[in-house]
Amino acid sequence: MTEPKNPDTTPPPPPNEDDIKFGDELAVLPIRNAVLFPGAVAPFDVGREKSVALVEDVHNLPSPVIAIFAQRDPSTDDPGADDLYPVGCAARVLKALKHSSGNYSLILQGLTRIRLDEITQSSPYLKAKIQRIEVTQAEDVEAEALAMSLRDVAKQVIQLMPELPREAGSLIDSIQAPGPLADLVAANLDAPVEEKAQLIETVDVKERIRKVLRLLTRQLEILKMRERINSQIKEEMGKNQREYVLRQQLKAIKEELGEDDGDQGDLDGIEERIAKANLPTEAESVAKKQLKRLRTMQVGSAEYTVVRTYLDWILDIPWDSTTEDNLEIAEVRKVLDAEHYGLEKVKKRIVEYLAVRKLKKDKKGPILCLIGPPGVGKTSLGKSIARALGRKFVRISLGGVHDEAAIRGHRRTYVGALPGQIIQGMKKASTVNPVFMMDEVDKIGHDFRGDPSAALLEVLDPEQNNAFADHYLEIPYDLSNVMFVATANIADPIPPPLRDRMEILEIPGYTRREKVAIARQHLIPKQLEEHGLSEDQVNIKDEAVEEIIEHYTREAGVRNLERNIASVIRGVAVKVAEGDQAKRVIKTEDELREFLGPIKYTSEVAERTEETGVATGLAWTSVGGEILFIEATRMFGTGKLQLTGQLGDVMKESAHAALSYVRSNAPKYGIPKDFLDKSDMHIHIPAGGMPKDGPSAGITMFTAIVSLLTGINVRHDVAMTGEISLRGRVLPIGGLKEKTLAAHRAGIKRVLVPERNKADLEEVPKEVRDELEFVYVHKLDEVLGSALERMPQPSQEYIDEVAKKEAAAQSTN
Numbered sequence: 001m002t003e004p005k006n007p008d009t010t011p012p013p014p015p016n017e018d019d020i021k022f023g024d025e026l027a028v029l030p031i032r033n034a035v036l037f038p039g040a041v042a043p044f045d046v047g048r049e050k051s052v053a054l055v056e057d058v059h060n061l062p063s064p065v066i067a068i069f070a071q072r073d074p075s076t077d078d079p080g081a082d083d084l085y086p087v088g089c090a091a092r093v094l095k096a097l098k099h100s101s102g103n104y105s106l107i108l109q110g111l112t113r114i115r116l117d118e119i120t121q122s123s124p125y126l127k128a129k130i131q132r133i134e135v136t137q138a139e140d141v142e143a144e145a146l147a148m149s150l151r152d153v154a155k156q157v158i159q160l161m162p163e164l165p166r167e168a169g170s171l172i173d174s175i176q177a178p179g180p181l182a183d184l185v186a187a188n189l190d191a192p193v194e195e196k197a198q199l200i201e202t203v204d205v206k207e208r209i210r211k212v213l214r215l216l217t218r219q220l221e222i223l224k225m226r227e228r229i230n231s232q233i234k235e236e237m238g239k240n241q242r243e244y245v246l247r248q249q250l251k252a253i254k255e256e257l258g259e260d261d262g263d264q265g266d267l268d269g270i271e272e273r274i275a276k277a278n279l280p281t282e283a284e285s286v287a288k289k290q291l292k293r294l295r296t297m298q299v300g301s302a303e304y305t306v307v308r309t310y311l312d313w314i315l316d317i318p319w320d321s322t323t324e325d326n327l328e329i330a331e332v333r334k335v336l337d338a339e340h341y342g343l344e345k346v347k348k349r350i351v352e353y354l355a356v357r358k359l360k361k362d363k364k365g366p367i368l369c370l371i372g373p374p375g376v377g378k379t380s381l382g383k384s385i386a387r388a389l390g391r392k393f394v395r396i397s398l399g400g401v402h403d404e405a406a407i408r409g410h411r412r413t414y415v416g417a418l419p420g421q422i423i424q425g426m427k428k429a430s431t432v433n434p435v436f437m438m439d440e441v442d443k444i445g446h447d448f449r450g451d452p453s454a455a456l457l458e459v460l461d462p463e464q465n466n467a468f469a470d471h472y473l474e475i476p477y478d479l480s481n482v483m484f485v486a487t488a489n490i491a492d493p494i495p496p497p498l499r500d501r502m503e504i505l506e507i508p509g510y511t512r513r514e515k516v517a518i519a520r521q522h523l524i525p526k527q528l529e530e531h532g533l534s535e536d537q538v539n540i541k542d543e544a545v546e547e548i549i550e551h552y553t554r555e556a557g558v559r560n561l562e563r564n565i566a567s568v569i570r571g572v573a574v575k576v577a578e579g580d581q582a583k584r585v586i587k588t589e590d591e592l593r594e595f596l597g598p599i600k601y602t603s604e605v606a607e608r609t610e611e612t613g614v615a616t617g618l619a620w621t622s623v624g625g626e627i628l629f630i631e632a633t634r635m636f637g638t639g640k641l642q643l644t645g646q647l648g649d650v651m652k653e654s655a656h657a658a659l660s661y662v663r664s665n666a667p668k669y670g671i672p673k674d675f676l677d678k679s680d681m682h683i684h685i686p687a688g689g690m691p692k693d694g695p696s697a698g699i700t701m702f703t704a705i706v707s708l709l710t711g712i713n714v715r716h717d718v719a720m721t722g723e724i725s726l727r728g729r730v731l732p733i734g735g736l737k738e739k740t741l742a743a744h745r746a747g748i749k750r751v752l753v754p755e756r757n758k759a760d761l762e763e764v765p766k767e768v769r770d771e772l773e774f775v776y777v778h779k780l781d782e783v784l785g786s787a788l789e790r791m792p793q794p795s796q797e798y799i800d801e802v803a804k805k806e807a808a809a810q811s812t813n
Helices: 049-056 139-159 165-173 179-187 192-200 207-258 264-276 280-295 304-316 329-339 344-359 376-391 420-429 452-459 496-500 512-530 540-550 558-575 590-594 649-665 698-710 737-743 757-761 766-769 781-787 796-812
Strands: 025-031 041-046 065-070 087-098 103-119 126-130 369-370 393-397 436-440 481-489 504-505 538-540 584-586 614-621 624-636 641-644 679-684 718-720 750-754 773-776
Touching: 025 049, 025 103, 025 393, 041 049, 041 538, 041 624, 065 103, 065 192, 065 737, 087 192, 087 496, 126 264, 139 165, 139 179, 139 207, 165 179, 165 420, 179 192, 179 207, 192 540, 264 280, 264 304, 264 538, 280 304, 329 344, 329 376, 344 369, 344 376, 344 504, 369 376, 376 393, 376 436, 376 481, 393 420, 452 496, 512 538, 538 558, 540 558, 540 624, 558 590, 584 590, 584 750, 614 698, 614 737, 624 698, 624 737, 641 649, 649 698, 698 781, 718 781, 737 750, 737 757, 750 781, 757 773, 766 773, 773 781
Parallel strands: 025 065, 369 481, 369 504, 393 436, 436 481, 538 584, 614 718, 641 679, 718 750, 750 773
Antiparallel strands: 025 126, 041 103, 065 087, 087 103, 103 126, 614 624, 624 679
16 A cells, blocks of 8 residues: 655755666556655655565665656556556655555655556566656746746745745755646645646646646645634634623622622513513403512522513513405416316305405404314415415314323423424414414314313314413414414214314315326425426326326325325436436326336225125215225025124124115015025124225125025126114115215225215215216115116015015005
């Protein structure tokens, strides 16, 4: 290993002409991180195998002269001709000292510039043919002027570098020839190897001096800057120390005179802030009282810090600062439409609020709760509302909050007490009328520390929140001008009193057409911008987006759709980064598979319902609607009913009710009355890892049982939902909108819904209603007529029994 040490700045002895005679082939010693210049004497450490072999063979050479070439890459252990700079220096070995480790320390004297022609020997050490570079000394006026400038700048650098020896200036003066002077300065420059290699390659003396001057001037400017910075630091330290000493003396004098005023100037500033803050009467009274207490306390006491922090909080939160609402309804509509597609119900409510605000200036802020599956844009909608109204936006997350103090704050008796998140949010907003979003309000917990949802009752009650009491402030704070927007995935976990205080706005999942429009207008432009691409480089067609929706996502929102679009764009970004500038048009399934891999989801409806005993139902979940398959089978047994699929109690009761109705009406459907005497029935709902409950699968279970016992298949394009009674009636259910969207996503063509749910279909998007056939059912017989491939024929026994009843009725009449 060759590592340069600091070059010796003492003037070298003038080389004897006889000593520096050498042929056109020399042994080569590559050096790292250094360049040896003619006339310079410098020590080097030698440790590489070939380098050690060269040093040990120096006494066998015709003359103690070797070729020194700098390496381009210092990490190369066995350099060849391409790894060395082409111009180096012939050097005389003045001394070689061997260490106990086997390495050597050399002292070399640069003699003259040489050029590497070709390597003639690579083992045991490098030898090469070299060519001596003759340098003509410039002795004109320009060369002398350049040398003088170089000498002046070098002396300035020496003065700013106290670590250099005093003799360095004399050495500079002693060299009169411009060429050797430039080489001496270059050898001692603090510059990268690349720049030094350029200097040794520069044969023209004047050009070399210019290059050295540029590098040296840069070093001089850096040294001057360092000197200025050091002077400023020393000056500031001296000033601060002087001020500290004077303040300590002033404090001692005031203490002797009994005039110590503590933190009087700071307290005067607080008093001025109280006067300008336009506080409510009660808040101003409390602030002045606490300031009066503060004046009597010692500055270093713990109580002083507590009171001072309390006063800062009172003065930092907004009391009358407001932002002016944007009451231009057309402009607000434009902002909401530009940032969110659909969601008409929420947008309509915001416009209604603005219209009322325009007519009645003191209208209190609404308290909205957006409920919908993940990924439909609830949180981002809050930001859009704030932007449309021209208000500040504050968001707090209530997911996992267990402590009531997170809402109301801690009392000041506790160490490190702070206000709750409501007051902290108002401080961040710095206005009294922000849009305040409470995210994940359905995920609030409660334990021995209190119930945060109970604390929210006051916050979200328009009749009470004009005097909200935070435990830390203990001053009524008006929240009536705040527009609160809460978000939740499901409404059930929200306590009824809290739910009653909020205006619920349900945000359903998006239809396929809405997702395509959202992707085209929002998701694709956003991802293109984030990945540094443009539409000229990649074009994702609507057909590709539909393919992603159909085969790569199963969601009510658009979060996974955005991730898949981002994956496609990242794949294109890799192609572009590799040099492929051709425009990519993504349209077909094969083009998507290149970036997203094989499809993840396929429609199982047709395959699942090819056998008897399988029916398609609709379920509501916290992430939107889902389709589920109900399978029934029969085996030898003793009349038991087995239910699997992690079913809840209500769903199990629905299965028993369905089986009881089938048993009581078996002849009506051509089923033997004793079908369970020597057999067991098993009903299974796949996806057993997911808990399922609710009564809405009643008609689906009934249909699956009848299909199994009659041998008639259920139509593969039919899905159904509805609760059943033992009298054969179909009862209404909830979540119809989400269930209908799930059926539409799954490719269902006909949906059976309870007749009493007919009005609920008005909330279903028109495009979905147009593509689905809805059958409104009131009795179970109507279900079978629409769901099975053909209606089961009653048994002869049932026909005879009906005929007897009709005859008896006629005879009675």
